[in-house]
Amino acid sequence: MSGAARVDVVARDGAARRTTVTTARGAYRTPAFMPVGTRGAVKALDAADLERLDPPVVLANTYHLLLRPGADVVAALGGIHRFAGFGGHVLTDSGGYQVHSLSPSVDDDGVTFTSVYDGAAVRLTPEDAIDAQGLIGADVAMVLDVCVTLPASTEVVRTAVDRTAAWAVRAREHHRRIEHRPAGQALFGIVQGGVDPVLRRESAERTVALDFDGYGVGGLSVGEGRPELLDALAAVVEVLPSDRPRYLMGVGDPVGMVEAVALGVDQFDCVAPTRLARHGTVLTAEGRLNLRNARFARDAGPLDPTCTCSTCARWSRGYLRHLLSVGEPTGWRLVSIHNLAWTLALMDRVAEAIEHGSLDGLRRELAERWG
Amino acid sequence: MSGAARVDVVARDGAARRTTVTTARGAYRTPAFMPVGTRGAVKALDAADLERLDPPVVLANTYHLLLRPGADVVAALGGIHRFAGFGGHVLTDSGGYQVHSLSPSVDDDGVTFTSVYDGAAVRLTPEDAIDAQGLIGADVAMVLDVCVTLPASTEVVRTAVDRTAAWAVRAREHHRRIEHRPAGQALFGIVQGGVDPVLRRESAERTVALDFDGYGVGGLSVGEGRPELLDALAAVVEVLPSDRPRYLMGVGDPVGMVEAVALGVDQFDCVAPTRLARHGTVLTAEGRLNLRNARFARDAGPLDPTCTCSTCARWSRGYLRHLLSVGEPTGWRLVSIHNLAWTLALMDRVAEAIEHGSLDGLRRELAERWG
Numbered sequence: 130m131s132g133a134a135r136v137d138v139v140a141r142d143g144a145a146r147r148t149t150v151t152t153a154r155g156a157y158r159t160p161a162f163m164p165v166g167t168r169g170a171v172k173a174l175d176a177a178d179l180e181r182l183d184p185p186v187v188l189a190n191t192y193h194l195l196l197r198p199g200a201d202v203v204a205a206l207g208g209i210h211r212f213a214g215f216g217g218h219v220l221t222d223s224g225g226y227q228v229h230s231l232s233p234s235v236d237d238d239g240v241t242f243t244s245v246y247d248g249a250a251v252r253l254t255p256e257d258a259i260d261a262q263g264l265i266g267a268d269v270a271m272v273l274d275v276c277v278t279l280p281a282s283t284e285v286v287r288t289a290v291d292r293t294a295a296w297a298v299r300a301r302e303h304h305r306r307i308e309h310r311p312a313g314q315a316l317f318g319i320v321q322g323g324v325d326p327v328l329r330r331e332s333a334e335r336t337v338a339l340d341f342d343g344y345g346v347g348g349l350s351v352g353e354g355r356p357e358l359l360d361a362l363a364a365v366v367e368v369l370p371s372d373r374p375r376y377l378m379g380v381g382d383p384v385g386m387v388e389a390v391a392l393g394v395d396q397f398d399c400v401a402p403t404r405l406a407r408h409g410t411v412l413t414a415e416g417r418l419n420l421r422n423a424r425f426a427r428d429a430g431p432l433d434p435t436c437t438c439s440t441c442a443r444w445s446r447g448y449l450r451h452l453l454s455v456g457e458p459t460g461w462r463l464v465s466i467h468n469l470a471w472t473l474a475l476m477d478r479v480a481e482a483i484e485h486g487s488l489d490g491l492r493r494e495l496a497e498r499w500g
Numbered sequence: 501m502s503g504a505a506r507v508d509v510v511a512r513d514g515a516a517r518r519t520t521v522t523t524a525r526g527a528y529r530t531p532a533f534m535p536v537g538t539r540g541a542v543k544a545l546d547a548a549d550l551e552r553l554d555p556p557v558v559l560a561n562t563y564h565l566l567l568r569p570g571a572d573v574v575a576a577l578g579g580i581h582r583f584a585g586f587g588g589h590v591l592t593d594s595g596g597y598q599v600h601s602l603s604p605s606v607d608d609d610g611v612t613f614t615s616v617y618d619g620a621a622v623r624l625t626p627e628d629a630i631d632a633q634g635l636i637g638a639d640v641a642m643v644l645d646v647c648v649t650l651p652a653s654t655e656v657v658r659t660a661v662d663r664t665a666a667w668a669v670r671a672r673e674h675h676r677r678i679e680h681r682p683a684g685q686a687l688f689g690i691v692q693g694g695v696d697p698v699l700r701r702e703s704a705e706r707t708v709a710l711d712f713d714g715y716g717v718g719g720l721s722v723g724e725g726r727p728e729l730l731d732a733l734a735a736v737v738e739v740l741p742s743d744r745p746r747y748l749m750g751v752g753d754p755v756g757m758v759e760a761v762a763l764g765v766d767q768f769d770c771v772a773p774t775r776l777a778r779h780g781t782v783l784t785a786e787g788r789l790n791l792r793n794a795r796f797a798r799d800a801g802p803l804d805p806t807c808t809c810s811t812c813a814r815w816s817r818g819y820l821r822h823l824l825s826v827g828e829p830t831g832w833r834l835v836s837i838h839n840l841a842w843t844l845a846l847m848d849r850v851a852e853a854i855e856h857g858s859l860d861g862l863r864r865e866l867a868e869r870w871g
Binding site for chain 1: 815
């Protein structure tokens, strides 16, 4: 069986797994960190930069592409891969999380929100989200889910779980029905449930019952503590089938990722590496480095002496600090390339640790450095 | 003889010339367009982008580097080439033009202006400008000159010519004296004189008498008409020695450059190609194209079908229009790369026309398309 995202487990270390996921586009390796290309480009980078970084998957935001330039325009320009000039895997989120952040009006049928671009009222239903991702032409589409702001009452979380489950049914059916999508496009369901392990388990069971090609865990990393996040996540992963990818949405910090991998999660997305870069926070083997600090003004060394990225090969901390301090977009790009390369290299280390059965050691090391 | 910037004339067509200029760094070919790397980077580009574009020379702004990060910081980080990671020719302006735009207080000894960065009063003398460019480590430095806003009275222009001449003497002497500069750094004088051919000739004669390694023509392309510009330029070029590079400052439009080349000018700088790019104005074989126009939203073609740049090879007008319309820095970079590649390719055409004795035909073609 297995559908549109076949999982081959290459190695295990406890619950953690090293896999190869095969889709209609090809194969990608997990554990996988997915850089975020919000509006058809990872901010300040182009597709040639991405090719050099070689991430397993890149995420694009349905919400943003839907508003600008419009999913129909992306389709007219050949779909997201031709549009962005990128031949690798592209996963689109459904827009649920972005819409949630705009305090939308949610009803049983869908959600209405105000466009950040022109103030227009925009309607989004589970079917609309599937249509948009079909037009955009993602390799992996996500169902529209209902997020909640934590902390939240059990009642609010339950309503979100129920609506997410009902919308998942509609999304699954609509996705099977429509023809304006890539053949073999995978569709992932999304588990909600706040930080309540019981609701998380229920949401996971109801989602798995619909037989999606993979499973996202949404609504976490929104301000709750790491123990709460990991408890909720553990309740979910127990329910998820082992032959489908497991995707923890919105987590990209070293400890968060490695702890989730230890529970059996396969993939992650987060804007943090690029957003931090633009603000001068650099990820290094020694931990975070604040490039705005005056002591780096005359530092001729690379951002991270152990890093092999194109930025560390050529430019100094002093130069990059200068570019950021005067707001040069070149600085955003070069430091973003480093932070992404560093994060991707970390996932390579995680993968190797799983293969060598040494994930616990890496977890301890990262907790000490980054916890 | 010839000093620090030897000119070998490879071909002539009327007064126009194709040359090879040899400096301590190596050789560059003229007619040459020099992209502007204002603050140690051509805006949104990095040194690897520049290597691919392969411009003969890149300009860096002394004014900006002096204020941020400071010429001493650039020196501490190995000089402009190591700082920016760029091994090609770098020419620094003296800061005169930028300072002029800030309505500074000018006296016989130097100029006092207000920093755009922190409002501090900054003093710049002809010696300071030489010191700064020595520390920055440019291959070609420029003397500090006095610009005037046109139209201006003869008296104002004369004062600027006199001060520029007196400062040139001091700059020449100081440059010979100091040791904190690259061995073999070339120093170019600057001719002023507004649009008055008589004052232009006088300024040229007084500058040439000081035996600089090359000559800049400053204070033009500041709002006067093209006939006035070319008349003033013609009066200058007659006086300039044929064995030194001739540099028309601040001109980068196709007709302006080819007409100046026809008078015997060798090199140019201008921010226009990159500034236009960021605002959606694209240089093409058909003329200017306004990418903001809605008719390009679904245009899957390249910016210019005749262009061989990396942007035209991969991305569509529709994609690039989208990136610019949502303010993605990736769009600034990709369209800037195209506009620079286009301008550099135009200079290749100018060079070939000189070699083939067909410059007049190219002048007519450009006047028709861009006049």
